[in-house]
Amino acid sequence: MRQATWNAIEGNPAVMRIYRSYRQLPEEVRAPARWLVAPLWHTACALVRRRATDAVLSGPFQGMKLLLSPVSSRHLLGYLLGTQELELHPIIEMVIRQNYGTVINVGVADGYYAIGFARRMPSTRIVGFEGLPEHHEPFWQTARMNGVADRIRVEGFCDTADLQNALAAAGPRPFVLCDIEGGEKALLDNSRIPELNQADILVETHDGLVPGCTSLLLERFGKTHDITSIYARPRSARDFPSDKLPFLAKWMPRTAVELMNERRTGVQEWLFMTARSGPGRDTSP
Structure with a gap:
């Protein structure tokens, strides 16, 4: 349509x-x-x-x-x-070059990013969360088709404790990719999950669903991360x-x-937030 x-x-x-x-x-x-x-x-x-x-x-x-x-x-x-989300292609390539030990994908859906990163980053462990059970079996079928199922773990809905546990087990260089239709406002709270302050984060914000989401995340992470805003274009x-x-x-x-139209309402925006503490990173696109 x-x-x-x-x-x-x-x-x-x-x-x-x-x-x-x-x-x-x-x-x-x-x-x-x-x-x-x-x-x-x-x-x-x-x-x-x-x-x-x-x-x-x-x-x-x-x-x-x-x-x-x-x-x-x-x-x-x-x-x-x-x-899809071609504005993120330079960021994706940057993430792949960093060779993170663990990628945490909150909002796996069809598996585009979780499986894509697993294919391009063969030494990286992928931890995913997907709250809709109907996505799980097709996801695993796709992971097996790509030969990466053994390096991926996917669980259900991700709450604060789940994300904190995943970050604690991830090692010193985690990358978090989050797209959960407005849930990022409640989940990405570094006052409750201090481990986020050492993680690099790419999050799609959904102000159309949860007003003020972007500004609150900028306030939370402005002191600990260098932040780049990325906007969708026609x-x-x-x-x-x-x-x-x-x-x-x-x-x-x-x-x-x-x-190629992604059927979004309002302005589609992402925040790419790189932690100022931790190992040096190549942040060139």
């Missing part, structure tokens, strides 16, 4: 009620209905999935096998295209992996750009 279409649905209460009723229909009814309503979109999605064959086509995790959830495979094709044809999908790029250029 195009972002403009979804915005129109969200903005109209009557249409939103119809959409919720549609969501209650069985999948065997909804699937053909989706194709009838948006044939161009679903044709483009099918082309991407066929070309990718469950592998990321570009970006820092190119070649990684990735089994997307049904919703992601229809609406978040940026993961397979390799363009996608363009230059971002699309045209060499992998030349037909789509040439004949459906607007749809190609829309496929």
Whole structure:
């Protein structure tokens, strides 16, 4: 579904009620209905999935096998295209160069980052947390497909004690990646988890869901970390992996750009926070 279409649905209460009723229909009814309503979109999605064959086509995790959830495979094709959160690509490469002993990923979801880091950082241990149980079995299937399941541990919902225990066991150079839809405001509290002061952290903030989240994290970590704010930007044809999908790029250029749209509301922002104490780090992009 195009972002403009979804915005129109969200903005109209009557249409939103119809959409919720549609969501209650069985999948065997909804699937053909989706194709009838948006044939161009679903044709483009099918082309991407066929070309990718469950592998990321570009970006820092190119070649990684990735089994997307049904919703992601229809609406978040940026993961397979390799363009998802492309603003973070320089940071990802920087993290890989640091060769951290442990990466802690809070909010594993489909496993894009947890498995991607495991593939690119073969000497690193990955500790993940994912509060939605339905993600766990597909995640492990994907980890096994990539041959990294033996270096990953994934648990359920992450609370303060869980994160503190993971950091305490991580050794002197942990890296924390956090994307939990606003939960970061409560979880990333260095007054309750002092071990965070020695960790490097990349966190997506969600002020649209939890107002004041970004400013509070800046206040908490401003004395212990060097902080860089990273903002999302609109996608363009230059971002699309045209060499992998030349037909789509040439004949459906607007749809190609829309496929990379990440369907966020408000301003998407990340904070990359590097601890001032601890071993020296290469912080060049």
